[in-house]
Each structure stands twice: as structure tokens, then as C-alpha cells.
Amino acid sequence: MxxxxxxxxxxxxxxxxxxxxxxxRPYRWTQVEFLDGETRTPEFLAxxxxxxxxxxxxxxxxxxxxxxxxxxxxAEGTPLVPTEPYRRAQVLEWLFWEQYSHEPxxxxxxxxxxxxxxxxxxxxxxxxxRGNAALARMEAHLRNRPWLVGDDFSAADLCLLPYTERxxxxxxxxxxxxxxxxxxxxxxxxxGLDARTGSGPGGDPS
Amino acid sequence: MxxxxxxxxxxxxxxxxxxxxxxxRPYRWTQVEFLDGETRTPEFLAxxxxxxxxxxxxxxxxxxxxxxxxxxxxAEGTPLVPTEPYRRAQVLEWLFWEQYSHEPxxxxxxxxxxxxxxxxxxxxxxxxxRGNAALARMEAHLRNRPWLVGDDFSAADLCLLPYTERxxxxxxxxxxxxxxxxxxxxxxxxxGLDARTGSGPGGDPS
Numbered sequence: 001m002x003x004x005x006x007x008x009x010x011x012x013x014x015x016x017x018x019x020x021x022x023x024x025r026p027y028r029w030t031q032v033e034f035l036d037g038e039t040r041t042p043e044f045l046a047x048x049x050x051x052x053x054x055x056x057x058x059x060x061x062x063x064x065x066x067x068x069x070x071x072x073x074x075a076e077g078t079p080l081v082p083t084e085p086y087r088r089a090q091v092l093e094w095l096f097w098e099q100y101s102h103e104p105x106x107x108x109x110x111x112x113x114x115x116x117x118x119x120x121x122x123x124x125x126x127x128x129x130r131g132n133a134a135l136a137r138m139e140a141h142l143r144n145r146p147w148l149v150g151d152d153f154s155a156a157d158l159c160l161l162p163y164t165e166r167x168x169x170x171x172x173x174x175x176x177x178x179x180x181x182x183x184x185x186x187x188x189x190x191x192g193l194d195a196r197t198g199s200g201p202g203g204d205p206s
Numbered sequence: 207m208x209x210x211x212x213x214x215x216x217x218x219x220x221x222x223x224x225x226x227x228x229x230x231r232p233y234r235w236t237q238v239e240f241l242d243g244e245t246r247t248p249e250f251l252a253x254x255x256x257x258x259x260x261x262x263x264x265x266x267x268x269x270x271x272x273x274x275x276x277x278x279x280x281a282e283g284t285p286l287v288p289t290e291p292y293r294r295a296q297v298l299e300w301l302f303w304e305q306y307s308h309e310p311x312x313x314x315x316x317x318x319x320x321x322x323x324x325x326x327x328x329x330x331x332x333x334x335x336r337g338n339a340a341l342a343r344m345e346a347h348l349r350n351r352p353w354l355v356g357d358d359f360s361a362a363d364l365c366l367l368p369y370t371e372r373x374x375x376x377x378x379x380x381x382x383x384x385x386x387x388x389x390x391x392x393x394x395x396x397x398g399l400d401a402r403t404g405s406g407p408g409g410d411p412s
Contacts, residue, residue, distance in 0.1 A: 049343050050303055062292060066306075069298035073291060085279060086268060092275035097256055099306045100272075137255050 002027040005047070006054035007034065009114070011107055011162030012067035013054040018158055018191055019071045023078060027056075035115060068095040068159055080155040090149045094156035098163075105131035107163040110170030120171055128171065135167060135177055142179040146186060153190040161187045208233040211253070212260035213240065215320070217313055217368030218273035219260040224364055224397055225277045229284060233262075241321060274301040274365050286361040296355045300362035304369075311337035313369040316376030326377055334377065341373060341383055348385040352392060359396040367393045 002020065004027050006013030020027045032038045032053050039051045048055045048065040055065045064070055072095075075081045082088045109127040112118040138160070141148065148156040165184045167174060174181055188194050208226065210233050212219030226233045238244045238259050245257045253269040254261045261271045270276055278301070281287045288294045315333040318324040344366070347354065354362040371390045373380060380387055394400050 049346060050307060052307075058292070064292070064295050064299060066299040066302040068302050069295050072298055073295040076291065076294075085282065086264070086270070088282075089270050089275050089279040092278055093270060093272040096272040096274050096302070096305055099302055100309075101256060101258075103306075104310065140255060 002059060003030060003057040004028070004054060005030050005032050005044070005056070007032055010053060011166055012103070014162040015067045015159050016054045016056060016070050018161075018193070019074045019080075019155075022080070022158070022191060023074050025074065068099060071095075071155055071159055075155045075158075079152060080158065082150065082152075082154065087150050087154075091154050091156045094148050095159050098160055101130070101137075102134040102160070103163055105129075106134055106167050106170055106172065108170075109172070110163070110166055113171060114169055123171075131167065131170065131172055135164070135172065135174070135180060138164065138183075139177040139180050142183045146183070148183075153187070157183070157187045158191065161191070208265060209263040210235050210260060211238050211250070211262070212236075213238055216259060217372055218309070220368040221273045221365055222260045222262060222276050224368075224399070225280045225286075225361075228286070228364070228397060229280050231280065274305060277301075277361055277365055281361045281364075285358060286364065288356065288358075288360065293356050293360075297360050297362045300354050301365050304366055307336070307343075308340040308366070309369055311335075312340055312373050312376055312378065314376075315378070316369070316372055319377060320375055329377075337373070337376065337378055341370070341378065341380070341386060344370065344389075345383040345386050348389045352389070354389075359393065363389070363393045364397065367397070 002025055004016055006016060034053060038044060039053060045051055047063040050065060054067055054070065055063055056070055057063050064073060072081060081091060105127045109123060109131055112123050147153050148160060164180060208231055210222055212222060240259060244250060245259060251257055254271040256271060260273055260276065261269055262276055263269050270279060278287060287297060311333045315329060315337055318329050353359050354366060370386060
């Protein structure tokens with residue numbers, strides 16, 4: 001059985017949980033406490049020398065890391081990954097943008113508040129500025145489109161959801177981002193999250 | 207004809223140049239001076255709302271951004287992107303890792319020195335620490351392997367090359383990374399860079 005090493009509070013790890021449930025692949029979840037050094041043990045580093053969660057071990061024991069690479073691995077062959085080359089490239093564009101221009105601000109600010117307990121006035125101001133720039137970009141894009149790529153729900157929506165809906169835990173207000181809030185509800189429905197888990201670990205994003 | 211909007215000093219932009227030349231796709235290069243605000247004009251933002259180079263405009267005018275997404279778009283169907291699902295996923299794992307754990311330190315430190323002219327003692331020390339951690343990870347991985355993924359040169363090698371070989375411009379020493387230096391030479395040869403351009407814009411990495 002597939003084994004996931006992750007932390008359910010981490011949006012990157014939630015992506016893996018969600019794709020596995022979406023494609024109906026059974027898995028075993030092992031909670032990893034990275035603040036306690038559990039990603040720095042020799043056993044963990046043998047799986048992922050980068051020392052980061054999530055990691056999956058496939059049925060045959062081969063490890064795979066990087067949340068977005070894991071999502072693409074399991075989503076390939078489903079409608080979540082378009083076969084048309086340009087649409088596929090657009091999904092990848094959003095995934096790389098997420099890791100470079102969204103997660104390092106929106107998720108990192110949340111991490112500093114939620115995991116490290118930092119008060120707002122001790123957090124680098126650029127995290128708020130750049131996080132809001134990322135959310136504003138999504139808002140402009142989603143104002144006249146239901147999904148991030150083309151006319152259909154895709155891996156781009158799945159991978160952008162966790163940290164976007166958890167942005168308020170990082171001190172970001174979604175009040176000005178009505179299109180983003182509507183997209184969050186659509187994406188949660190597409191993933192079957194509300195049916196399965198109530199409002200989910202991120203709470204009500206509205 | 208394909209149009210590339212980029213800056214030849216930027217490793218992210220060089221990836222696009224290299225893949226297009228590798229697959230023999232003719233292109234027109236438009237130099238973009240982002241320090242002069244050229245990525246913030248309404249025309250540029252219409253192509254890439256993220257306001258970043260590189261961007262390509264395909265033959266039909268459709269834009270595509272994010273260096274690694276662009277490389278995958280043009281490399282798909284060549285041996286640079288494995289068809290075997292696990293190998294393909296490993297290529298993606300390196301590409302996401304590059305954008306999250308290598309570029310933000312190795313490339314950003316180079317940017318601060320080379321573009322902004324910051325003296326070393328005004329640069330955040332964690333850029334050096336984390337950049338060296340990224341280089342050390344590559345060194346450990348390449349010590350008993352010729353290429354980053356499997357037995358063959360792939361898009362992972364292409365995408366990791368530009369900022370790794372330019373790390374010395376960011377103040378990083380490659381002296382302790384003999385396997386990385388040998389891999390740089392192999393990768394430059396595989397890309398035909400030395401044949402075409404002499405030692406290349408990054409100079410001799412050894």
C-alpha cells in the first residue's frame with residue numbers, strides 16, 4: 001500500500017491526501033513532526049535527502065517527494081491533467097508559480113504564526129505584501145473564469161487550494177477576493193471535501 | 207516564429223534558450239530589462255500577469271511563463287522527458303526542488319551581488335547557508351551517478367545547470383563539489399554548449 005509521510009496541517013501534504021482520495025488510491029498516513037526533527041533522521045533523509053514533507057513511498061517502496069510532482073504522478077491519465085500540450089503547460093505554469101510566488105509568502109507567513117507562534121509585528125512585512133500580490137493575481141484571473149486553466153477543474157486548482165483557503169491563518173484577509181472565495185467553494189466541491197469532512201481542517205474560508 | 211522575452215544573464219531565461227536550441231526550434235529573442243520596469247508595463251503584464259521573465263509567445267501568439275513549464279513544453283516527446291511514469295515524476299521532483307530549494311538561494315544571492323551590487327556582508331547569511339545545502343545535496347546525489355535522474359541526461363539536468371554553474375557569481379565556491387563540477391561539464395557537453403559558445407556566459411565552472 002502507498003505510504004504517505006506528512007503533516008496534516010501542511011498544505012503541501014494535504015495536496016497528496018486529496019489527490020489520493022480523488023483517484024481512490026488507498027494509503028497509509030504517517031504523521032511526521034518536522035519541528036521535532038523527524039525529517040532529519042537518517043531514515044527520513046534516505047527517502048528524501050531534501051528533508052521535507054510530503055514524501056510518498058509507492059507500493060514497491062520507491063520514494064517520491066515534492067507535493068506538486070506527487071500530485072502530477074497520481075493525476076496523470078485523469079482529467080486533472082489535460083492531454084492538450086498547451087493546457088498541460090498552463091497547469092504546470094500554475095504549479096511552478098505556486099511554489100515560487102505563492103507558497104513562499106502565503107504559506108510561510110502562516111507557518112510563522114501557526115507553527116512558530118510569531119506575533120504579527122515580528123514577521124517580515126514582505127510576506128504580507130507578496131502574499132497579497134499572489135492572491136490578487138488569482139483574483140484577477142478568476143474574475144471571469146471558473147477554473148485556473150481552461151474550462152475544467154484541474155491539478156492547478158487542487159494544488160492552489162490548500163494554502164489559498166488557509167491564507168487567513170497567515171493573517172491574510174480574503175475579504176477583497178470574492179472571485180477567489182467563490183473558486184475555493186467550487187474547488188472544495190469538485191474535490192468532494194465538504195461532503196467528506198465538513199468544513200475541513202482549514203475552516204470556512206468565506 | 208516563437209518569441210522569447212528574457213534576459214540572457216538570468217539562468218531561468220537561459221533554460222528557455224537552451225531547450226529551444228536543443229530541439230532546433232527557431233526563435234526571436236527580445237531582451238527585457240526588468241530592473242528598468244519592463245516587466246511591469248501593461249503589454250508585458252498582459253502576457254504574464256506574474257510580471258516575470260522568461261515568457262514565450264508561441265507561433266500562434268499564446269503566451270507561456272515559468273521557465274521549467276516552458277522547458278517541459280518543448281522537451282515533451284524528446285528523450286529529455288522520460289515516458290516511464292516514475293522517471294518522469296523524478297524529473298518533476300528535481301524541477302520543483304530547483305524552484306523551491308535551489309533558485310531562491312543560489313540564484314537570489316547571485317542576483318543581489320551581480321544585479322544590485324550588494325556587498326557580501328549586506329547579504330542575508332541564510333542565502334549562503336541554504337544555497338550550500340542545495341549544492342551539497344546535488345554533490346551527494348551525483349557522487350555515484352552521471353545524471354540527476356536514471357541513466358540519461360534529462361530536463362532535470364538542463365534546468366539545474368544554469369544557476370549551479372553560475373553559483374560562483376553568487377559568491378559560492380564549487381571547490382568542495384567535485385561531482386557537481388564533473389556533472390556541469392557533462393551537461394554542457396550534452397547540451398552542445400561548449401561547442402557553440404566557448405565557455406559560455408557563466409565562464410569556466412571548474
